[in-house]
Amino acid sequence: MNNASxxxxxxxxxxxxxxxxxxxDSERMAGVLEHMGFKAADDPNxxxxxxxxxxxxxxxxxxKVYSYLGKQAKRKHQQPDLxxxxxxxxxxxxxxxxxxxxxELDLVMGPQHANRLEDLLQQVxxxxxxxxxxxxxxxxxxxxxxxxxxxxxxxxxxxxxxxxCSYCVVPxxxxxxxxxxxxxxxxxxxxxxxxxxxxxxxxxxxxxxxxRDLPGSTPEGRHQHTLTDLLYYIHDIxxxxxxxxxxxxxxYFTERLIKACQELPNVCEHFHIPFQSGxxxxxxxxxxxxxxxxxxRIIKTIREYMPDAAITADAIVGFPGETEAQFQNTLKxxxxxEFDLVNTAAYSPRPGTPAALxxxxxxxxxxxxxxxxxxxxxxVTAEARSQRYLGREVEVLVExxxxxxxxxxLGRTRTNxxxxxxxxxxxxxxxxxKVKIQEIRAFSITGELIESR
Ligand code: SAH
Ligand code: SF4
Ligand code: F3S
Numbered sequence: 001m002n003n004a005s006x007x008x009x010x011x012x013x014x015x016x017x018x019x020x021x022x023x024x025d026s027e028r029m030a031g032v033l034e035h036m037g038f039k040a041a042d043d044p045n046x047x048x049x050x051x052x053x054x055x056x057x058x059x060x061x062x063x064k065v066y067s068y069l070g071k072q073a074k075r076k077h078q079q080p081d082l083x084x085x086x087x088x089x090x091x092x093x094x095x096x097x098x099x100x101x102x103x104e105l106d107l108v109m110g111p112q113h114a115n116r117l118e119d120l121l122q123q124v125x126x127x128x129x130x131x132x133x134x135x136x137x138x139x140x141x142x143x144x145x146x147x148x149x150x151x152x153x154x155x156x157x158x159x160x161x162x163x164x165c166s167y168c169v170v171p172x173x174x175x176x177x178x179x180x181x182x183x184x185x186x187x188x189x190x191x192x193x194x195x196x197x198x199x200x201x202x203x204x205x206x207x208x209x210x211x212r213d214l215p216g217s218t219p220e221g222r223h224q225h226t227l228t229d230l231l232y233y234i235h236d237i238x239x240x241x242x243x244x245x246x247x248x249x250x251x252y253f254t255e256r257l258i259k260a261c262q263e264l265p266n267v268c269e270h271f272h273i274p275f276q277s278g279x280x281x282x283x284x285x286x287x288x289x290x291x292x293x294x295x296x297r298i299i300k301t302i303r304e305y306m307p308d309a310a311i312t313a314d315a316i317v318g319f320p321g322e323t324e325a326q327f328q329n330t331l332k333x334x335x336x337x338e339f340d341l342v343n344t345a346a347y348s349p350r351p352g353t354p355a356a357l358x359x360x361x362x363x364x365x366x367x368x369x370x371x372x373x374x375x376x377x378x379x380v381t382a383e384a385r386s387q388r389y390l391g392r393e394v395e396v397l398v399e400x401x402x403x404x405x406x407x408x409x410l411g412r413t414r415t416n417x418x419x420x421x422x423x424x425x426x427x428x429x430x431x432x433x434k435v436k437i438q439e440i441r442a443f444s445i446t447g448e449l450i451e452s453r
Pocket of ligand 3 (some may be wrong): 017018022054056169170173174
């Protein structure tokens with residue numbers, strides 16, 4: 001091969017630290033970079049451009065990026081044309097301060113600026129050090145994301161969050177709610193269907209708030225464009241077999257939405273509804289706007305309509321002032337409600353949030369002790385929930401080969417249980433197959449293929 005004739009191609013590497021929204025932003029930024037002629041590199045140490053898409057939901061997420069950055073900053077002294085970018089929520093939170101901490105950085109950009117990456121890099125290549133963290137109206141995507149999967153895709157429907165939960169940085173770093181129009185969302189899903197995608201997950205930090213900022217809302221808070229209306233509007237796009245959405249807020253979750261999910265065959269029986277705490281006084285201090293009784297009613301209603309639905313949630317332990325008895329209320333809620341999965345976290349004080357300033361903080365030992373106790377209970381209930389799959393035939397959408405056991409494929413049930421079974425990816429990728437379940441673990445199940453169509 002004649003190497004001299006091969007055009008030198010610049011390589012990029014993106015490291016993603018955050019939530020699904022953060023991942024979706026990374027896919028869009030990768031799309032921009034490829035549109036600019038960059039090629040993906042698996043190893044950041046050989047890339048000409050390294051982009052860290054950061055998360056600051058808890059302190060340990062934030063600290064991760066500093067340790068990664070140190071290494072690349074050193075490399076830049078040997079390779080001055082290396083471009084270093086910090087994007088995402090830490091970038092938004094820290095802004096200019098990041099440049100002082102790591103002067104080797106070329107670009108610091110908040111999540112609202114993800115679609116502007118090309119323009120911002122142009123300024124960098126013109127010799128500037130750039131900080132882009134001012135609040136802006138998010139423009140519709142002009143480039144195509146480079147998606148990690150070619151079977152399932154994320155589609156943002158609302159950016160930002162207008163809630164003010166007293167522990168949470170998201171409203172500070174993601175800005176106010178901005179809903180995309182139903183037409184733009186439908187057009188994106190139609191395009192995904194043409195590319196062969198089978199499953200769509202609609203994304204929003206508070207997805208039930210979808211549409212309330214679009215024209216057509218009334219002062220009383222009623223609006224024409226709710227999540228429920230959107231589900232009806234996009235339901236019948238041919239080729240799309242499954243629709244999901246996340247994250248739901250108990251304060252806004254409606255029975256009308258539950259009915260729609262039952263009625264619309266492509267909407268999957270899985271709901272992710274964080275409760276955060278099982279204690280009403282803590283919920284109030286968190287400014288969540290619902291009680292544990294209301295949360296229980298929502299779950300009960302879902303189970304009335306869809307007895308087999310999977311329910312997952314998030315919870316925080318060790319919120320400022322949480323007593324042992326209040327923590328017990330969280331344990332009780334988890335014991336009673338039979339969750340399929342609960343993502344748990346010890347409370348972490350975040351800059352710019354009210355709860356971080358309170359003087360009733362718990363010790364790290366107490367928080368981690370409660371976290372361990374809750375985690376033990378969660379794995380017991382998750383495993384008990386998994387039991388219902390034993391011997392059952394489930395529908396699985398085949399996503400990929402299992403990298404750890406290459407003879408196995410992996411996919412998900414409609415209820416979002418990770419499922420493994422033997423098979424060949426060339427034959428089954430993107431297909432919906434029937435799998436008979438023979439083995440149960442807390443968070444995944446294994447079986448054998450009995451039918452593919
Ligand atoms: N919008 C979603 C969740 C966003 S953040 C909602 O309203 O539920 C994802 C999860 O991180 C939260 O559900 C919460 O459980 C956790 N989290 C957020 N801030 C936190 C903090 N300061 N300390 C610990 N966990 C936190
Ligand atoms: Fe944070 Fe509350 Fe908004 Fe969720 S709803 S992103 S927890 S402020
Ligand atoms: Fe983290 Fe930002 Fe998501 S703080 S959880 S990446 S919205």
